[in-house]
Amino acid sequence: MTKRVDFTTVGVAQETIDDVVEVLDSGRFVKGPVGERFEDKFAEKTGVEHAVCVSSGTAALLLALRGAGIGPGDQVLVPGHSFFATVSPVLTLGADPVFVDIDPETYTMDPTDLAEKAADAANPEAVIPVHIYGLMADMAAIEAVAEEHDLFVLEDACQAHFAERNGVTAGDAGDAGAFSFYPSKNMTVAGDGGMVTTDDSDLARRMRQLRNHGRDDDGVHRALGLNYRLDETNAAVGVAQLGRVERWNRNRQTAAERYTDALANVSEVTTPTEPADASHVYHLYVIQSPDRDALRDHLESNGIDTGLHYGTALHEHPAVTDQIPSVTLPETEALVDRILSLPMYPEIPEGDVEYVTNTIREFYR
Numbered sequence: 001m002t003k004r005v006d007f008t009t010v011g012v013a014q015e016t017i018d019d020v021v022e023v024l025d026s027g028r029f030v031k032g033p034v035g036e037r038f039e040d041k042f043a044e045k046t047g048v049e050h051a052v053c054v055s056s057g058t059a060a061l062l063l064a065l066r067g068a069g070i071g072p073g074d075q076v077l078v079p080g081h082s083f084f085a086t087v088s089p090v091l092t093l094g095a096d097p098v099f100v101d102i103d104p105e106t107y108t109m110d111p112t113d114l115a116e117k118a119a120d121a122a123n124p125e126a127v128i129p130v131h132i133y134g135l136m137a138d139m140a141a142i143e144a145v146a147e148e149h150d151l152f153v154l155e156d157a158c159q160a161h162f163a164e165r166n167g168v169t170a171g172d173a174g175d176a177g178a179f180s181f182y183p184s185k186n187m188t189v190a191g192d193g194g195m196v197t198t199d200d201s202d203l204a205r206r207m208r209q210l211r212n213h214g215r216d217d218d219g220v221h222r223a224l225g226l227n228y229r230l231d232e233t234n235a236a237v238g239v240a241q242l243g244r245v246e247r248w249n250r251n252r253q254t255a256a257e258r259y260t261d262a263l264a265n266v267s268e269v270t271t272p273t274e275p276a277d278a279s280h281v282y283h284l285y286v287i288q289s290p291d292r293d294a295l296r297d298h299l300e301s302n303g304i305d306t307g308l309h310y311g312t313a314l315h316e317h318p319a320v321t322d323q324i325p326s327v328t329l330p331e332t333e334a335l336v337d338r339i340l341s342l343p344m345y346p347e348i349p350e351g352d353v354e355y356v357t358n359t360i361r362e363f364y365r
């Protein structure tokens with residue numbers, strides 16, 4: 001029988017289930033104290049004043065942009081390489097994405113290209129650096145450009161819970177940070193969920209209003225909001241996961257180190273770059289190979305699941321090209337044909353990492 005190595009989610013332990021049962025017994029399923037506790041703990045760990053829990057990472061991005069007043073006619077700078085939800089809220093709000101190329105070493109937004117695109121843009125209002133795969137973008141350089149052009153900086157930290165760079169935690173570098181708790185993320189709520197972090201009290205208030213039908217505490221709807229709330233049962237899981245996420249991140253880092261060491265002598269394979277000032281939390285471990293598709297088939301035939309994150313650049317999805325004139329981003333476009341995500345989760349056995357790397361070595365022998 002072939003060995004199977006696949007992607008798995010993080011575990012939800014028995015004591016977490018007890019916390020969920022407590023919520024169920026309380027009968028308070030939304031807008032309750034557990035969500036507030038989750039927000040307080042998340043804010044404290046991130047080092048920000050406010051955390052606002054919401055129904056998904058996509059909702060987190062959407063509400064942060066709406067809270068910042070982004071709307072029709074505004075331009076929002078986004079990297080070409082990310083999950084679709086980095087750009088879909090921009091388009092949903094009627095704003096125009098301006099695509100920025102990536103740095104070929106880190107795969108995060110290239111600050112030099114950002115500076116050029118921001119200078120050329122007619123009405124740039126915001127920028128969304130993405131901490132792709134768990135590595136924070138070069139926020140110091142991005143902040144400098146943002147300051148020059150007075151841009152609202154929204155970190156897409158959906159893949160980077162408690163990553164750090166230059167001594168700053170993801171979600172504490174920009175004006176706001178958006179997190180996802182989708183089950184495969186570094187921490188989850190055992191379902192969909194999200195969080196926005198910010199030091200701006202006014203922005204936090206607007207996002208709380210918008211996530212709850214635009215309703216203020218006096219029951220009057222002064223904004224047009226929808227329902228983006230997080231359930232109390234999910235928040236209970238989130239609180240418990242906060243106590244584990246750092247250990248899981250360390251486990252991911254150990255697995256990444258094993259992959260990188262074992263692949264060091266395979267000249268055809270490029271392993272992830274970890275800048276000296278960064279703590280990469282390896283939501284994904286992504287290699288580059290010029291023979292990506294054949295290598296993927298070889299791994300698959302040896303029982304190893306791999307992923308493509310992401311096989312199409314953001315600016316090339318039909319839902320985007322239908323609305324935005326086509327652009328060229330050379331580094332992004334070169335990358336998407338070469339990337340391959342290897343199995344990565346906190347409890348991945350050392351033997352599985354060895355099996356995957358041996359199978360890659362065998363392919364190139």
Ligand SMILES: Cc1ncc(COP(=O)(O)O)c(C=O)c1O
Pocket residue numbers: 056057058059082083085086130156158159179180181182192193194
């Ligand atoms: C970079 C990035 N942005 C946004 C999202 C959207 O998060 P969600 O799936 O929780 O809506 C995700 C995760 O799926 C993501 O990886």
